[in-house]
Structure formats: C-alpha cells, structure tokens
Amino acid sequence: MQLWSVVGAIGRFMMRAGVVILLFVAYQLWGTGLSTARAQDNLTKKFDSQIAEFSPSTPANDTQPVVTAPTDVPVPQLGDPIARITMKNIDSDFIMVQGVDLKWLQQGPGHFPQTPLPGQPGNAAVAGHRTTYQAPFNRIDELAPGDLITVQTLQGTFTYKVDSHIDPKEGTTSGHIIVSPNDLSILDQNVGNRLTLMACHPKFTASQRIVVTATLTSNPAPATPIPAYNGVTTDASTDALAGGDSSAWPAAIFWSLFAGLAWFGVWWLARFWTPTLLRKRARRVSRLKDWKFLTTYAIGTPFVLVLMFIAFTNIARLLPASY
Incomplete structure (x- = not known):
C-alpha cells in the first residue's frame, strides 16, 4: 500500500506540474501580449507628441516650403520610440523602440542602436519577436519580393521595397533568407540604403535567424549621430538578442x-x-x-x-x- 501511495503522490505532482507548464505556455502565447499592448499605447502617445513637435507647421499662405527631413532631431535613448513600422501585406503595425535587449523587445520591434535610424543613409537593422509579445514579426516569412514596408520617423515617411533572395539549396526565390545566429554580415553598412528585419527561426526556437531586407525607394534623410551611451558599440555581437x-x-x-x-x-x-x-x-x-x-x-x-x-x-x- 505504501508503494501505491508514493506512486499516487508522484502522479498527482506530475499532473499539477503539467498544469503549471500549460499555464506558462498560455502566458507566453497570449499573456505577454497584454504588457506589449500597454507599452505600445504609451509609445504611440509619446511618438505622436514627438511628431507634432518636430513636424513643421505650414504657413497660412503656403509661400514657404515645408521641411520634411529635419536634421536637429534628438539622439534617441534606449527605450525611446523612434519610428512607426507598417507592413500592410502581413497586417503588422507597431511603434519601434531603440534597443534590442529583452526589456525593449517586450514593448515592440527594437532598433539596433549601432546602425543608422530608418530613413537615413546606410543599413537600419531591426529585431522583433515572432511568437510572443504580440509577435510583430510573426509573418515576415510571408513578405514577398516587391512588398512595401513603410516607416514613419521624425524626419518623414519612408518606403522600402522588399528585396529578392534565392535559396542556395532549393534555388527558389523569396523575400527572406535564413542565417546562423552568429552571422553579423546582415548588419554591414556597405550595402546601400536599406532596412534589415530579423527574428529567431524557426518559430518557438532560437537556433537560426530569419532575415528580410528592403531597399529604400527614395532619397535618404540627413544622417544623425550614432548614439554613444553605455552599452552601445559598433559591434553587434555585444547585443543581448539571443540571450x-x-x-x-x-x-x-x-x-x-x-x-x-x-x-x-x-x-x-x-x-x-x-x-x-x-x-x-x-x-x-x-x-x-x-x-x-x-x-x-x-x-x-x-x-x-x-x-x-x-x-x-x-x-x-x-x-x-x-x-
């Protein structure tokens, strides 16, 4: 009888542990979105107020041109809203934050601080979740060559066109590539004016990275200084994206x-x-x-x-x- 009592106790413990694990999975898939939704609301209000502040007003007689790309925008601090990224083809519309540490990616897509801001000359790199925290990059694998990505910043609204990539194994064409977590070439700055989106791949794992690149379709905005606050360097390997x-x-x-x-x-x-x-x-x-x-x-x-x-x-x- 004692043996069966022990077996029964172990069984009840395993059942309760299973319930806890299921609850955690439910939290990851749906509960994390609650905090992201609140953060996005706050970021939207802050970003809209910045847009109102830095967007020049048009004179009543319309005799003076409107400057659409100011150069005196402030250098963003970690956690600041820097842009609104919209990908209509995959129903994704989020406020982008500065930084790619976990606490910032919980709020929305995060911009690698050591790369130019979106809309500026160079390669602006952005990371985001695919399965949790409202999963802003959940469907970036569905982006096709030629799809448009719109990014609104304090310097104006910029349109990027998704690039075409050929799968080296299958020879098929798509709008994304798969790379290893240690492949930092996607952050190179000698590739023209483009936007690079990256997330973990496959979904629910972090063994690889899915990368979408898009080319700016217009002239870039004037460049602003790369921030030099603590924790930001020109070496992307120092960012805590994978940890x-x-x-x-x-x-x-x-x-x-x-x-x-x-x-x-x-x-x-x-x-x-x-x-x-x-x-x-x-x-x-x-x-x-x-x-x-x-x-x-x-x-x-x-x-x-x-x-x-x-x-x-x-x-x-x-x-x-x-x-």
Missing part, C-alpha cells in the same frame, strides 16, 4: 516560491482547515458539495493566478530576447 536577462533570476525565484506557497496554502485550507469538510469526510460526502471547500478555492485561486502571472513575467525575462 535572456540573467538579472531576472532573483525575482523569478522569489515570485515562483511565493506563488507555490500560496497554492499550497489554499490547498491546505480547503482540505484540512474547513470544519464542515472534516465532518463530512467521515461520512464520505463529496467535497464538491461542501460550500466552504468551494469558497476557499474560489477566493484563493485568483490570488494564486495573479502571483503566477508575476512569476511567469520574470521567468520569461530569462528566455532569448527574440523568441
């Missing part, structure tokens, strides 16, 4: 333990503390008919789910930035 945020370990452990204790507390109260339940157990009456048992779970479950959501948020910070 998680190791500083999240303490918070992830704390909130996971807190959620686990809360779950255990609710279970203990429902199973052992309810007086009515103890009496009914002697008569082998179903616990589902005990209102105190149900009330304990009804009150405790939302509290546990909130703690699990916070724990999942910090655990997700440990995953690759473009997952």
Whole structure:
C-alpha cells in the first residue's frame, strides 16, 4: 500500500506540474501580449507628441516650403520610440523602440542602436519577436519580393521595397533568407540604403535567424549621430538578442516560491482547515458539495493566478530576447 501511495503522490505532482507548464505556455502565447499592448499605447502617445513637435507647421499662405527631413532631431535613448513600422501585406503595425535587449523587445520591434535610424543613409537593422509579445514579426516569412514596408520617423515617411533572395539549396526565390545566429554580415553598412528585419527561426526556437531586407525607394534623410551611451558599440555581437536577462533570476525565484506557497496554502485550507469538510469526510460526502471547500478555492485561486502571472513575467525575462 505504501508503494501505491508514493506512486499516487508522484502522479498527482506530475499532473499539477503539467498544469503549471500549460499555464506558462498560455502566458507566453497570449499573456505577454497584454504588457506589449500597454507599452505600445504609451509609445504611440509619446511618438505622436514627438511628431507634432518636430513636424513643421505650414504657413497660412503656403509661400514657404515645408521641411520634411529635419536634421536637429534628438539622439534617441534606449527605450525611446523612434519610428512607426507598417507592413500592410502581413497586417503588422507597431511603434519601434531603440534597443534590442529583452526589456525593449517586450514593448515592440527594437532598433539596433549601432546602425543608422530608418530613413537615413546606410543599413537600419531591426529585431522583433515572432511568437510572443504580440509577435510583430510573426509573418515576415510571408513578405514577398516587391512588398512595401513603410516607416514613419521624425524626419518623414519612408518606403522600402522588399528585396529578392534565392535559396542556395532549393534555388527558389523569396523575400527572406535564413542565417546562423552568429552571422553579423546582415548588419554591414556597405550595402546601400536599406532596412534589415530579423527574428529567431524557426518559430518557438532560437537556433537560426530569419532575415528580410528592403531597399529604400527614395532619397535618404540627413544622417544623425550614432548614439554613444553605455552599452552601445559598433559591434553587434555585444547585443543581448539571443540571450535572456540573467538579472531576472532573483525575482523569478522569489515570485515562483511565493506563488507555490500560496497554492499550497489554499490547498491546505480547503482540505484540512474547513470544519464542515472534516465532518463530512467521515461520512464520505463529496467535497464538491461542501460550500466552504468551494469558497476557499474560489477566493484563493485568483490570488494564486495573479502571483503566477508575476512569476511567469520574470521567468520569461530569462528566455532569448527574440523568441
């Protein structure tokens, strides 16, 4: 009997662990989008106010030309909104932020700070998620040669046309290429005026990178200085695109333990503390008919789910930035 009791306990533990894993997967696929939606709302308000500030007003008599590419735009700081990127063919419309660390990619597509800003001379590189955090680059594999990508910045609105690439193995033509995570040639600046979009590939893995390049269809805007704040260099290998945020370990452990204790507390109260339940157990009456048992779970479950959501948020910070 003791052996079967142990087997039963292990089975119940595995079932509960499976539920937790499923909840985390659900959080990754849908829950992460909640924080991104809030961040995008805030970024949109900030970006729109910047557009209103730097877009010159047109005189009433229309006698003076309107400058569409100001050169005195501020150098963006990490986390600042820098552009609105729109890809109508794949229903993607997001505010782009400066930086490719995980905390910035959780808010939207991130611009590699050591590359020119979109619309300026050179190769502007951008990274984004494909499966989580509203997945702004979820369907970039569907972009075809000739598709248009529109980018609005403080210097104006710029249109890029997706380039054609030939698969070296199959010989087919598409709008993307697949490269290794260590291939930094996609950030080269001797390729003309273009936009480079990259994300992890295949979906749900970080073993490779899918890359879409697009060529600017108009003259570029005047260049602005590459930022020189801490953490930004001309070496893209120093960016944390493929790695998680190791500083999240303490918070992830704390909130996971807190959620686990809360779950255990609710279970203990429902199973052992309810007086009515103890009496009914002697008569082998179903616990589902005990209102105190149900009330304990009804009150405790939302509290546990909130703690699990916070724990999942910090655990997700440990995953690759473009997952």
